[in-house]
Amino acid sequence: MNPWHDHAHVDIEEAGRALGHDFHTLTQIPKQADWPAAVCAGFDAAAHGHSRAHRPGPAHRRPHADRFTRKWLQLRLNAWRRQRAVANDVTPQLLRELDVTRCPVTREVLTHGTLQDTDASVDRLNNDAAYAASNLAVMSVRANRAKGALSFAQVMARAHAAEPSEGLTPTEWLRLAALMLGPCHATCPHDAPALPLCAPLPVHAVRLALQQVQRLFTEHCLRQAGKNRLLRDFSGACRSDAARLRLAALGHAVHEGLKHTEGHGLDDTRWDVWLQPAVMAALLRWREALSEAEWARVAALSGRLSQARRETPERLRLWQMPTRGFVPLHTGWA
Template sequence: MNEVSIEVAEDATEATASFIAECMSVGRESAAAGLRMDKKAPAAYRDGFLAYRGPRTSLTYFEGKLLSLRLSAVRRGMQVDQTVTAQLLERITDGRCPVTLERFRWGGGQSPRNPSVDRLVNEVSYRAGNICMLSQRANRAKAELSFEQVAQLAQAGAPHGELSAVEWMRLASLMYGAWARAFQQADPYLLPLAAIPGPGMFMSTSQVVQLLLTRHFGSGESSSVATQRWLEMTRQAECAEDMFLVLRDLLAAALAQERYAGDAWLHGAVFEAYVNWYRLCKHVVATEVETLLGEHQERVSDPLAKTEWPNTSRYQH
């Protein structure tokens, strides 16, 4: 056996030991929380569950959500990454689903509006940046679909399964940043920012530009300072100023009309104006925005933003 084979074998042994330890830990914590034993979970989980003799513990909503997520993961032969905590789950959870825009229902049962944790990229584990809180309905519709498959459904412009055409576009918008991160893609597509990403989610540069424009011109009145900054970049790209001004005015009008900011980018005229302007000014605008993002990450010193994900290139076709 050569050195590479030995290293692979050692890695596999460590992974197996880590998985067994996680199964037992989930079993013990489930028993402590007074949950019913899951007979379909791995044997190590059942061993940990049956061996527990300690006191009963009380879990907060998000602590219970995390334990449920860890159980779901081990049933699939996976582990939840240590970057996912109860605090992170609470941080990424808004009051409503970012795909359906329905308010979450926080009770038990199987309501389609109950919040559930979804992996945006199925080839990547449950880890910070790759999880999002969706409604049960949106999660069921996505299932094991890849970003490419969701994008095709979004482009079809018709309802499919449990989601409408607009909801498929919102889902594709949410998945794009994580997909680009996982497969090391350099922002190859231009998608409307149909869903405003929540905390802890990755975005492509073109999406960040849309988010900044949304923030700058979403008050109903064009910010003169912001306008001058965007016009400066437009001039540096040797692009006609009117191209940006048309985009600004269309976007501001759409944002004033829509209750949800992401819907403004689904106005055909708005997104067409954005595509026309961004394609001509990308070499200046993207560089400027990426520099600002880099400076921001250095200031906040967010370790999750710099964490390398496992190499998923082998999943590409």
């Protein structure tokens, strides 16, 4: 149950009761003293209904929730307390699909439930939008805490600094900026800067066309055969010899660059290939050789090759951007 969706009118009390109901029916977590009254009311109603419907016994014990269901419920509780909207496409299954073993920002192995900075957390990439599938990433508590309520521009400023700040190095800030780029420019993609794709993007997060291209080259250009296939795919979008030559130069630069990353292109360090100046320069030279019509074909092809879902105004409405991701204030709050 989750009555927080993209409708303008949200019953906040009902959302709290639905959350309490889910805590009772989906987990063995006892009612907590610090829960809001509406959540407690939903929990008590579910407990009362359960006791009337069933006799006590092993067959009617409350289920053990997996960590994704627990994380989903905790996310909704935290959002409820901060008046943040949670879209209906945020589910335990989504959190399972977003799950990663290493933080994309710090690259440390993620832990779970240890109350350490390495614990996994789910964060909104665009702080001015709701909890929605295409606006979420899993990262460490350390990275999440550093990000806080910072805007994309503020994160970029830290990435350009000479020294670490707030627990992250400039390169880690740049990785965070790469994650935030698409969601923070979802409604204004032409205003987005060209950044090195130095971190793996969340599976459902908004990706800009240039990022989609970078991702394909990173994943396919380590092997000669994969590089050649990708160049053949993109060459059809190039209408000039200059564009085709620059495309070939990009493929060569990424292929050679991947072999010189720390993991030789075989682990998360492969994304560092875009931190090599020659590789990023080759990408931009190819982009400059393409007309807008050619680039549109490249963008469409990169989406098909990645099996990407095109973001639509309907899905972006789930982000509640007119209220900066908050539940509409005129609905009231208990």
